[in-house]
Every structure is written in C-alpha cells, then in structure tokens.
Amino acid sequence: MGCTSSLLRGGGGRKMKMSISDMVVFAPAMLIPVPSDLHKGLKGLVPKDLLDRLTALRNRIILLSEDTNVDDSAIPEIKQALEEYLSVLLGLTKKEYAAQESVQFKWRYLDDGRQVSSVLSSWFEVLCVVYTLAVLTLIEANMLLIPKQYAGSSDTIGTELQLGLALENQKATLSVKRRLACEQLTYFTQAHYALCGEKTNEGDVGKQSLFIRYKFLEAKAAAYFYHGLILDKSNEPFSHINAICCLRAAEDVLFESKKACLNFCLGRPVTRAPLLWGPMKHFHQKIPDTASKKFQMYGCLLDQEKGLQPPPELPEFQLSLRPDDYELPAVDLAWSRENWDTLGQPLKVHHI
Secondary structure (H helix, E strand, O other): OOOEEEOOEEEEOOOOOOOEEEEEEEEOOOEEEEEHHHHHHEEEHOHHHHHHHHHHHHHHHHHHHHHOOOOOOOHHHHHHHHHHHHHHHHHOHHHHHOOOOOOOOOEEOOOOOOOEEOOHHHHHHHHHHHHHHHHHHHHHHHHHOOHHHHHHHHOHHHHHHHHHHHHOOOOOOOOHHHHHHHHHHHHHHHHHHHHHHHOHHHHHHHHHHHHHHHHHEEEEEEEEHHHHHHHHOOOOOHHHHHHHHHHHHHHHHHHHHHHHHHHHOOOOOOOOOOOOOHHHHHHHHHHHHHHHHHHHHHHHHHHHHHOOOOOOOOOOOOOOOOOOOOOOOOHHHHOOOHHHHOOOOOOOHHHH
C-alpha cells in the first residue's frame, strides 16, 4: 500500500496555476480485459451455449469497467461480474477439455489504455481476473477505512489503526503498545522485501519504496519509544541507561523519518507532505519531550558510563494480523460433461 498524486482538472479556457498535488490512497493499476475472439479458439471444444456464456460474462466486465468510475457504488457490481466469470473460466484450465491454450487473451491498463499483454493461456486470464479482484478489494477497503475528505492526510495499515486505538484506550498497557509498534515494523520490513522481488513499473516501485521506508522509520521510532518507557520502569541494572538509549534512538529515527517523508514527496509524481494524524501526531510531540526529560533526569548516569551506548535490540513478536489464503471458486457446473449438448464438431476433427 502506498500513495500517489491526484490532480483537479479545470474546465474552460482559464489558465490554471501549477500546484503540487495532494496525497491520496494508492492502489495498483486497474486492469480490464480487451475484446478477444473466444469463438475462434474454442469452437468445437466446448458447447455453443457455454461459449456464449463465457463471451457474455467477459463482455459485461469490459462494459462495466469502461463505462463506470471505480468508486464505492461500482466496485460491488464489477466484483460480482468477475466472480461469476471466474467460476466459468476455470473450466478452460482443466486438461480434460484441452482448452488451456486455445484463446489469445488480452488485457490492458484502465487509466492509460496500454495493452498489458496478449497471452495464449487460460491461466493468464485467471491470473488477471484474480489480480483485478484483489485491486478492487484494496480500493474498497481504502474507501471504508478512510473518508474521502481526509484521504489527503491518511497513510495507514491495520496495525497502525490498532496502535491509534490503543493510544486512546487507558487500559492498553505499554507492552501492548510496544507489541503493536514492533509488529508494524515487521510488516513494513516484509513489504520492503516483497516489493524488491516484484517486476513492476520502475517509477511505481521507486515511489512505493520511498513510502515504505518513510513508514518503516516511523514505526521504528514508535517501537523504540515504548521499549524505552518499559525499560525505564524496570529495576534491573542499567535499565535507566538502556531506556535513555532507546528514547534517544527513537528521537533520531523520528528525525530520519521526516527526511524520508520529504524524499517520498519529492519522488515522481511529486506530492504534498501528508499532515500528521493519529498515532504519529502523538509521537512527533511525545518522543522529543520524553527523551529530553529523561536525559535531564539520568544524564549523570550517562557521564559515568561514558556516554550513550547503542540501544538494545527490539523484541520480536509473532504477527497477530495474517491474511486469509485465497481459494479459487469451484468450477461452474456447466462444465459437467453430462450437461453438455452434442458438439457441432468432434474434438479430433477440430485438432486436425
């Protein structure tokens, strides 16, 4: 998850001033199918009524995607059309029907009209459908989590929302808050490695990588902050010194996150810096103040230990938020041989 820019297009002949675009929630590019001749490749392999149904379902997806804006009202209808098409499409992937490489499927990006690819494979078609379902689900989740009027000031994931709720809950302990911050740190680390392994548009990867680094540093600052507060309450030897080291590390990392945010905003496309909100608004105020107070209280201990030492390692926790595995739907019952009408052309004749 990342961010990109949004520009307001003005009408008429008035010359509009150039301005840096606002921040909005980012979702990967939307794909839509390009008309493909299913009858040419599948004639004689599957019944005509099933072939007509496949064509109609695919054309409906094209129509819905091109004629509607992808907003909260259009998404459910497009997703339903994709899911209906997917269950029928999966029949083409079964070896017993000999139709895996019978159709040249074509897809393109919705925004700029570029043709993504034209592949002679039903599995390619399945992959594109599942990818589009995932993108629509992500957009739908963003719309539910973030009000449109505040989309310019919100960059978050589920764990950051949990951390924000924990800050407002007086019963939430420091240990709970530290765990959430450490989990968020792990999630952004995983996102970084996953993004590095993807072969996507170089410009998009660059912007997303800058975003991940910026949020990674924010999460790291929060983790060090709570780890320092917990160590400060301990009675173990050197606990206060370790606490100061953590708090100073939190302050330094928070400063680095500000520079990372600037680098992210300057990356193409150039965007405005997001406003502080939720937990990070709290940390930007609390971390410097707490670090300064603790440094004044225990400065003499640091003099005895010859200055600041590297902060202790952050604890590792088992991740509490795990996505459910996606399972492909069952193949539509129309692919049952006993439901087929007599083909107009035998399979052997078709392949000769």
